[in-house]
Amino acid sequence: MSLNRFSIPVAQELKAVEERLATQLNSEVFLINEVVQYIIQNGGKRLRPLLTLLSAKLAGYQGEAAIKLAAAMELIHTASLLHDDVVDDAGLRRGKPSTKSKWGNSISVLVGDFFWCKMSQIIVEHGCLKTLKVVTDTITRTTEAEILEITKHSDFSVDEEIYLKVIGGKTAILLSACCRIGAILGGVSEVFEEALKRYGYDLGIAFQLSDDVLDYESEEEKFGKHRGSDLREGKLTLPLIVALRSADTKESHIIKNSLLTGRIESSDLKMVLEIIHKYDGIKETRRLAKHYVERAKTHLDIFKPSLEKESLIALADYVIERDE
Amino acid sequence: MSLNRFSIPVAQELKAVEERLATQLNSEVFLINEVVQYIIQNGGKRLRPLLTLLSAKLAGYQGEAAIKLAAAMELIHTASLLHDDVVDDAGLRRGKPSTKSKWGNSISVLVGDFFWCKMSQIIVEHGCLKTLKVVTDTITRTTEAEILEITKHSDFSVDEEIYLKVIGGKTAILLSACCRIGAILGGVSEVFEEALKRYGYDLGIAFQLSDDVLDYESEEEKFGKHRGSDLREGKLTLPLIVALRSADTKESHIIKNSLLTGRIESSDLKMVLEIIHKYDGIKETRRLAKHYVERAKTHLDIFKPSLEKESLIALADYVIERDE
Numbered sequence: 105m106s107l108n109r110f111s112i113p114v115a116q117e118l119k120a121v122e123e124r125l126a127t128q129l130n131s132e133v134f135l136i137n138e139v140v141q142y143i144i145q146n147g148g149k150r151l152r153p154l155l156t157l158l159s160a161k162l163a164g165y166q167g168e169a170a171i172k173l174a175a176a177m178e179l180i181h182t183a184s185l186l187h188d189d190v191v192d193d194a195g196l197r198r199g200k201p202s203t204k205s206k207w208g209n210s211i212s213v214l215v216g217d218f219f220w221c222k223m224s225q226i227i228v229e230h231g232c233l234k235t236l237k238v239v240t241d242t243i244t245r246t247t248e249a250e251i252l253e254i255t256k257h258s259d260f261s262v263d264e265e266i267y268l269k270v271i272g273g274k275t276a277i278l279l280s281a282c283c284r285i286g287a288i289l290g291g292v293s294e295v296f297e298e299a300l301k302r303y304g305y306d307l308g309i310a311f312q313l314s315d316d317v318l319d320y321e322s323e324e325e326k327f328g329k330h331r332g333s334d335l336r337e338g339k340l341t342l343p344l345i346v347a348l349r350s351a352d353t354k355e356s357h358i359i360k361n362s363l364l365t366g367r368i369e370s371s372d373l374k375m376v377l378e379i380i381h382k383y384d385g386i387k388e389t390r391r392l393a394k395h396y397v398e399r400a401k402t403h404l405d406i407f408k409p410s411l412e413k414e415s416l417i418a419l420a421d422y423v424i425e426r427d428e
Numbered sequence: 429m430s431l432n433r434f435s436i437p438v439a440q441e442l443k444a445v446e447e448r449l450a451t452q453l454n455s456e457v458f459l460i461n462e463v464v465q466y467i468i469q470n471g472g473k474r475l476r477p478l479l480t481l482l483s484a485k486l487a488g489y490q491g492e493a494a495i496k497l498a499a500a501m502e503l504i505h506t507a508s509l510l511h512d513d514v515v516d517d518a519g520l521r522r523g524k525p526s527t528k529s530k531w532g533n534s535i536s537v538l539v540g541d542f543f544w545c546k547m548s549q550i551i552v553e554h555g556c557l558k559t560l561k562v563v564t565d566t567i568t569r570t571t572e573a574e575i576l577e578i579t580k581h582s583d584f585s586v587d588e589e590i591y592l593k594v595i596g597g598k599t600a601i602l603l604s605a606c607c608r609i610g611a612i613l614g615g616v617s618e619v620f621e622e623a624l625k626r627y628g629y630d631l632g633i634a635f636q637l638s639d640d641v642l643d644y645e646s647e648e649e650k651f652g653k654h655r656g657s658d659l660r661e662g663k664l665t666l667p668l669i670v671a672l673r674s675a676d677t678k679e680s681h682i683i684k685n686s687l688l689t690g691r692i693e694s695s696d697l698k699m700v701l702e703i704i705h706k707y708d709g710i711k712e713t714r715r716l717a718k719h720y721v722e723r724a725k726t727h728l729d730i731f732k733p734s735l736e737k738e739s740l741i742a743l744a745d746y747v748i749e750r751d752e
Contacts, residue, residue, distance in 0.1 A: 133572050135579045187541060190514070191534040210515040213537055214575045217511060220541075221568035224548065228560045236552045236560070244545035248457050251538045255459045 107149055110419040113411040114157035117171055121153045124175040128222055139203060139215045143182060146200050151311075152177040154419075155282040159300050162412040163290020170289055172226050173235070177282045179223035180243060184250075186216030191250065192337055235285055242281040249273020253339075260348065260360055262340050268309065276308025299403045306400035307420055313393035314424045316341040317386055320377060322427060332373045338363045342392070343385035344376075350383040393424045431473050434743040437735040438481035441495050445477045448499040452546055463527060463539045467506060470524050475635075476501040478743075479606040483624050486736040487614020494613055496550050497559070501606045503547035504567060508574075510540030515574065516661055559609055566605040573597020577663075582688060584672065586664050592633065600632025623727045630724035631744055637717035638748045640665040641710055644701060656697040662687045666716065667709035668700075674707040717748045 111118055122144075129140040153174035160170040189204035190212050204212040220243075227239055253270050256262050283304030287297040319334045320343055334341050340348075344359055351359065359379060362372050380386060400420045407413050435442050446468075453464040477498035484494040513528035513536050528536040544567075551563055577594045580586050607628030611621040643658045644667055658665050668683055675683065686692050686700050704710060724744045731737050 131572055133576045133579065136572065136575055187537050190537050209533060210578055211575070213511050213514050214571055214578070217544075217571045218568070218575065220544070221564060221571050224564040225568060228557065228564050231557055233552065233555055233557075240545060240548040240552050244542070244549060247538055247541045247545050248455055248460065251460055251535070251542065252457045254534055254538070255457065 107151060107154055107419070107422075110158075110415045110422065111154055113161055113415055114154065117157045117174070118150060118153060120171045121150070121157075121174045121178065124171055125178065128175060128179075128226065129219070131218070135207075135211070136215065136218060139207060139211060142206070143186075143203060143215075148178075148182070150178060152181050152278065152282045155279055155304060155307075155416075156286050158412045158416050158419075159283040159286025159304075160289045161286075162407055162410060162416065163287045163292045163296065163300070165286065165290040167289070169230055170286065172230060173285055173289065174282075176223045176226040176230075176239075177278070177285070179219045179226070180239070180246075180278060183216045183219035183223065184246065186212045186219065188250075191254070232288065235288055238281050238284055238288070242277050245273045245277050249277075256340070257338055258340075258364060260340065260363075262345065264342065264345060267340075267342055267345055271309060271312040272305070275312040276305045279308035279311065280304035296406065299406055303400050303403040303416065303420075306396045306403065307423060310393045310396035310400065310420070311423045313342060313389050313396070314426065316343060317389050317393070318427070320380065321386065332368060332376075335362055335373065335376060336366055336368050338366060342389045343380045345385075346388045347380045347383040347385040351379055355379045355382075390424065397421060397424050431475060431478055431743070431746075434482075434739045434746065435478055437485055437739055438478065441481045441498070442474060442477060444495045445474070445481075445498045445502065448495055449502060452499060452503075452550065453543070455542070459531075459535070460539065460542060463531060463535060466530070467510075467527060467539075472502075472506070474502060476505050476602065476606045479603055479628060479631075479740075480610050482736045482740055482743075483607040483610025483628075484613045485610075486731055486734060486740065487611045487616045487620065487624070489610070489614040491613070493554055494610065496554060497609055497613065498606075500547045500550040500563075501602070501609070503543045503550075504563070504570075504602060507540045507543035507547065508570065510536045510543065512574075515578070556612065559612055562605050562608055562612070566601050569597050569601050573601075580664070581662055582664075584664065584684060584687075586669065588666065588669060591664075591666055591669055595633060595636040596629070599636040600629045603632035603635065604628035620730065623730055627724045627727040627740065627744075630720045630727065631747060634717045634720035634724065634744070635747045637666060637713050637720070638750065640667055641713050641717070642750075644704065645710065656692060656700075659686055659697065659700060660690055660692050662690060666713040667704045669709075670712045671704045671707040671709040675703055679703045679706075714748065721745060721748050 108115075125144055126140075129136070129144075131137055131140075156174040156177050157170055160173075186203055189202040190209050193204075202212075203215065207215075223239075227236055249270050249272070253274065256266065256270065280301050281304070283300040284297060287300040290296075316334065319341065320332065322331065330336070335344075340363060344363075348356060348359060358372075358375055362368050362376050397420045401417050404413055404416060449468055450464075453460070453468075455461055455464075480498040480501050481494055484497075510527055513526040514533050517528075526536070527539065531539075547563075551560055573594050573596070577598065580590065580594065604625050605628070607624040608621060611624040614620075640658065643665065644656065646655065654660070659668075664687060668687075672680060672683060682696075682699055683703060686696050721744045725741050728737055728740060
C-alpha cells in the first residue's frame with residue numbers, strides 16, 4: 105500500500121523522516137545497525153508519520169519538530185511490531201521474513217526495546233510534557249490492549265464490543281495520538297485537538313477492520329502476509345465474530361476447531377470462508393469500517409478547506425478501499 | 429539478600445514504594461494484575477529504590493517525589509528482568525519459576541512493556557525533563573549493552589575491557605542513574621551529582637562482578653538460581669575470561685565446549701570450576717570487585733557524615749561480602 109498520493113502536502117517532510125529514522129537509530133553496536141537497516145528497508149507504509157505531519161500542518165504548524173515527532177511515532181509502531189513478532193510467533197512481516205525468524209526472539213525483543221528507547225529520547229528532547237503524556241498514556245493503553253487480546257485468545261464469547269475495545273487499544277489509539285500530537289504542535293484550541301484526535305481514532309478502527317477483511321480476502325503478494333493468518337494464529341476477528349453469531353452448531357465447531365488447532369489446510373480455510381460469507385461476516389465488517397470512515401471525516405468538518413484536509417479525507421476513504 | 433540493615437534511614441519510604449508499586453500497576457486487564465502480584469510477591473532486593481531514596485536523602489531531599497521515582501526505577505529493573513527471561517530463556521528467577529516459564533514468552537514481553545510504560549508515566553507525571561533525560565539515556569544504554577552481550581555470545585576474544593563495558597551498560601548504569609536521580613531531586617550542585625553518579629556506577633560494577641562469582645560459588649537455595657547458570661547459558665563472565673587467559677589448549681577446550689553446548693553435567697561444571705580456581709579466576713574477580721567498592725566509597729568523601737552516607741558505604745562493602 106503506497107500512501108504517496110495522500111502525502112503531497114508533506115512529501116518533503118516525509119523524506120526527512122526517513123533520514124531521521126536512519127540517523128537516529130545509529131548505534132555503536134554493529135548488529136543493531138544491521139537489524140535497523142533490514143527493518144527500515146522493509147519499509148512499511150509510514151502511515152503514522154503521515155498522520156502526524158498532515159495533522160501538524162492542518163493545525164498550522166510549519167516547523168522542524170513535526171519531523172522528529174513523526175519519526176518517533178513510527179518508532180513506536182515498529183517497536184510494537186518487533187514485539188508482536190514474538191507474541192504472534194510471526195514468520196512473515198510485510199512479505200519478508202520477520203526479524204524474529206531471521207535473528208530470533210532475543211533480538212526481536214531487545215531491538216524493539218531499543219526502538220522504544222530511541223523514541224523516548226526524541227520526545228524527551230522535544231521537551232513538551234503534554235506530548236510526553238499523550239505518548240506514554242498511548243503506549244500504556246496499547247500494551248494493555250495487546251495483553252487483553254492474548255487473554256481473550258480462544259475466548260469465543262468475545263463480542264463486537266470487546267473486539268472494538270481491543271482494536272481501539274491496539275491500533276486506533278496510536279493513530280489518534282499521531283493526529284493529536286500534530287494538533288499540539290500547532291497549539292490549536294481544545295476543540296480542534298479533540299477533532300483530530302477523534303479523526304485518528306475512527307480512522308484506526310476502520311483501518312483495523314479493513315485489515316481483518318484483507319486477511320481473508322487479499323491476494324497474498326499484495327498483502328504481505330499469508331491469507332488466513334488471523335485464523336491460523338487463533339485470532340477471533342470481526343468477520344468470524346459476525347459469523348459465529350448466526351452459525352449453527354456444526355459451523356460453529358468448524359470455526360472454533362480451526363481457531364484452536366492452528367494447523368489449517370487450505371480446505372479448512374475454504375470451509376471457514378464459506379461460513380463467513382454465508383452469514384455476511386465480510387460484508388458486515390466492511391459496513392462497520394465504512395461507518396467509522398464516514399464518522400472520521402465528519403470530525404474534520406470544523407477545519408477550513410486545505411490540501412492537508414483533503415489528504416486526510418482521501419486517506420480515510422482509501423483505508424477501506426485498499427487491496428493491500 | 430535482605431538489604432534491611434542499610435535501609436534504616438529510609439525504611440518508611442521503602443514501605444511506601446511497595447504500596448506505590450502495587451497501586452501503580454493496577455490494570456483493568458485481569459491477567460496483568462495476576463502477573464504483577466506474582467512478580468511483586470517474588471520480591472527482589474529493591475536495591476534500586478534503596479539507592480534512589482538514600483541518594484535523595486543524602487542530597488537533602490525530603491519530599492514525596494523520591495518515592496514515586498524509586499518505584500519507577502524498580503519498574504525499569506523488573507521490566508528488563510522480564511525481557512531477559514525471554515532473552516536468556518530463563519526457567520528460574522529469584523528461586524521461583526520465571527514469568528516466562530509460567531505464562532510464556534508473550535506475557536513476559538508484554539508485561540515487561542507494560543512495566544516500562546508505567547515507569548514512563550510516573551516520570552512524565554513527575555515532570556522534570558532532566559530526570560526524563562537521565563532515564564531515557566540510561567535505558568537506551570542498557571538495551572544496547574544487552575544486545576552487545578548477545579552479539580558477544582560465544583565470542584572467546586571478549587576481554588576484561590569489553591566485559592566491563594557490557595556489565596557497565598547492563599547493570600552499573602542503572603544503579604548510577606538511581607543515585608543521580610536522587611541527587612537531582614535534592615537540587616545539589618554538579619560536583620555532588622557527579623559523585624553520586626560515580627558511586628552508583630562503581631557499586632554496579634562491583635555488584636555484577638560479585639554476581640559472577642556467586643554464580644559459580646553460591647549455595648543454590650540462597651542465590652535463587654542454579655549454580656553454573658552463566659556457563660549453561662553460554663555467558664563468558666570474568667572468572668572464565670581470567671581462566672582463559674592462562675589456560676592451556678586442553679583446558680581452553682573444556683571451557684569453550686561447555687559454553688557452546690549448554691548441556692552441562694555436574695562433572696563438567698566441576699572440571700570448569702577446577703580450571704577457574706587453578707588460574708585464580710574467582711580470586712581475581714573478587715579482587716577487581718573490591719577495587720570498585722573502594723573507589724565507590726571514595727566518591728562519597730565530599731559528603732559530610734550522615735546516616736544515609738553510612739548506609740551507602742556499608743552497602744558497598746556488603747555487595748561483595750554477600751552470599752546470596
